[in-house]
Amino acid sequence: MVQKLKDPVEEAVIKAERRIVDIVSQPIAIPVARELEKGIVIAQTRIHEIVNGQGKKVNAFLENAQNEKPGKRSDLIEKNVLLNQMYNDLDGGNEKPPTVFKNEAEAAQHSKEIYERFKKEKQNNLERALDTVISIFSSSGTTIKDDESQKIHKQVQNMLAKELVLVPKVTERLTSTPPILTVETIEFERVSDSGGQNNIDTNHIMIGQTTAHNEKFHRILHENLHYAAYLGGGYDYRWRNEQNEPAIRNNVIWFHEGLTELTTQDIARKNNIVPDKINYVTATITAYYIQQLGGKENTLKAYLTGDLTEVRSTINQKLGAGTLEQLLDLQPREALKILREKVDTAGIDRSKWDQSDLVQNAIVSNERLSKEREKSGNR
Amino acid sequence: MVSEKLETEATRLENETRQKISSAISAIESALEKWEATKKKPKMLEERINELKFSYKLFIEWETESLKGSKDFDSVITRLNEFENLCEKINERNN
Numbered sequence: 001m002v003q004k005l006k007d008p009v010e011e012a013v014i015k016a017e018r019r020i021v022d023i024v025s026q027p028i029a030i031p032v033a034r035e036l037e038k039g040i041v042i043a044q045t046r047i048h049e050i051v052n053g054q055g056k057k058v059n060a061f062l063e064n065a066q067n068e069k070p071g072k073r074s075d076l077i078e079k080n081v082l083l084n085q086m087y088n089d090l091d092g093g094n095e096k097p098p099t100v101f102k103n104e105a106e107a108a109q110h111s112k113e114i115y116e117r118f119k120k121e122k123q124n125n126l127e128r129a130l131d132t133v134i135s136i137f138s139s140s141g142t143t144i145k146d147d148e149s150q151k152i153h154k155q156v157q158n159m160l161a162k163e164l165v166l167v168p169k170v171t172e173r174l175t176s177t178p179p180i181l182t183v184e185t186i187e188f189e190r191v192s193d194s195g196g197q198n199n200i201d202t203n204h205i206m207i208g209q210t211t212a213h214n215e216k217f218h219r220i221l222h223e224n225l226h227y228a229a230y231l232g233g234g235y236d237y238r239w240r241n242e243q244n245e246p247a248i249r250n251n252v253i254w255f256h257e258g259l260t261e262l263t264t265q266d267i268a269r270k271n272n273i274v275p276d277k278i279n280y281v282t283a284t285i286t287a288y289y290i291q292q293l294g295g296k297e298n299t300l301k302a303y304l305t306g307d308l309t310e311v312r313s314t315i316n317q318k319l320g321a322g323t324l325e326q327l328l329d330l331q332p333r334e335a336l337k338i339l340r341e342k343v344d345t346a347g348i349d350r351s352k353w354d355q356s357d358l359v360q361n362a363i364v365s366n367e368r369l370s371k372e373r374e375k376s377g378n379r
Numbered sequence: 380m381v382s383e384k385l386e387t388e389a390t391r392l393e394n395e396t397r398q399k400i401s402s403a404i405s406a407i408e409s410a411l412e413k414w415e416a417t418k419k420k421p422k423m424l425e426e427r428i429n430e431l432k433f434s435y436k437l438f439i440e441w442e443t444e445s446l447k448g449s450k451d452f453d454s455v456i457t458r459l460n461e462f463e464n465l466c467e468k469i470n471e472r473n474n
Contacts, residue, residue, distance in 0.1 A: 033421040033423070033424065035413065036410075036413055036414060036417060036421065036424055037424060039406075039409055039410035039413045039414075040410050040424060040427050040428065040431065042406050042409075042410065043403070043406040043407040043409070043410040043431050044427070044430075044431070045406075046399075046402060046403035046406045046407070047403055047407070047431075047434045047469060049399070049403075050396075050399050050400060050403050050466070051466040051469050051470055052466075054395070054396050054399050054462075054466075055462075055463065055466035057392065057395075058392060058396065058459050058462055058463055058466075059463060061388065061389070061392055061459070062456070062459055062460065062463065065385055065389065065456065251406075329398070329399075329402050
């Protein structure tokens with residue numbers, strides 16, 4: 001009887017915990033209206049692309065198939081003023097975030113606010129899940145002083161000034177509004193896949209506490225890159241097609257994470273630091289394939305600015321029209337599968353890529369992760 | 380008599396359209412979920428949410444018809460025509 005009652009409660013707790021992880025991985029600095037508007041703009045963009053892009057295609061096909069008089073929808077096709085305007089706005093990236101912290105103390109105060117919100121969300125979710133207030137979770141983390149991490153953070157900033165020189169607006173913005181790092185206790189790590197977090201619309205980056213030097217470097221570099229890409233416009237993927245028509249695909253989080261981790265690994269290795277693991281394994285391998293196909297410099301530029309025009313054009317020439325668009329609409333596992341198939345169909349030898357240090361390390365990281373998950377599942 | 384090529388192309392185009400509509404439906408659902416979960420709904424965004432709901436309804440109807448409807452050439456062409464009308468309706472409302 002007790003057992004019977006216990007199961008749904010446990011289930012509810014697990015469900016609530018998962019929901020909390022979802023919630024706390026969202027940046028909090030964005031006001032509610034802005035966050036809502038972001039979702040609306042994404043949906044509107046998709047609708048606009050369908051009405052104009054796909055509408056145009058279907059119109060052309062039907063005209064051809066039924067030999068009808070053209071023109072009925074041509075005026076609709078021309079009405080992509082909104083999309084063009086949005087595209088041009090995104091091209092500028094972000095001069096600086098709306099919220100700028102001047103020092104570690106200010107950023108630590110921001111961490112505190114984040115923890116307070118974690119706590120509230122935990123309680124709210126438990127209330128909803130269990131219909132009662134039970135404080136099962138231990139208290140949230142706190143910001144700690146870690147001089148070694150701050151030293152690495154400075155090194156990383158100097159490194160990026162050289163490594164990202166391809167996109168001067170990013171290096172200039174990084175200099176005028178540098179990111180502020182805080183190091184958080186272990187509680188924080190549980191809510192972050194990469195052991196760190198870039199708080200969108202602020203210059204505050206966080207990492208979870210770790211003693212391993214290489215892992216500190218890995219986390220700090222990864223979060224610095226997220227911030228650099230934010231300044232350059234890299235969160236909003238877009239391109240112009242062969243007819244110079246704009247397309248926008250923002251919010252492809254997995255692709256952004258894959259490119260961030262790939263760039264992290266590239267820069268670290270170039271500076272003789274090999275991170276102990278690779279995060280976002282599938283997304284990173286997919287990004288690596290794209291880098292091999294689209295070119296290293298072009299992929300880095302695309303990552304930092306979000307402008308995929310050149311990379312898309314090269315990849316679609318090699319693998320067939322619409323390939324990159326298709327990949328961005330998929331989840332990473334499926335995207336990698338399709339990408340591999342297309343590479344093979346195009347007769348491109350990918351054996352060297354698969355033997356590369358990066359892919360091999362990624363496979364090892366993946367196996368380690370699976371074992372860890374299995375272990376924690378058996379507990 | 381419809382050529383085989385035309386028939387294949389019509390089916391391919393309908394499948395492609397359905398995929399894109401499905402992806403737009405997910406984006407709209409995500410925006411609407413956020414909206415519903417917000418206690419204090421900003422009035423300034425209400426009209427845009429209504430526009431999303433309008434498109435959402437049309438997309439869902441078309442997607443259902445496309446998934447369940449007959450796959451013969453005439454039906455595919457009818458649905459592609461309906462898709463055109465749908466685009467026109469959305470554009471009219473948004474303008």
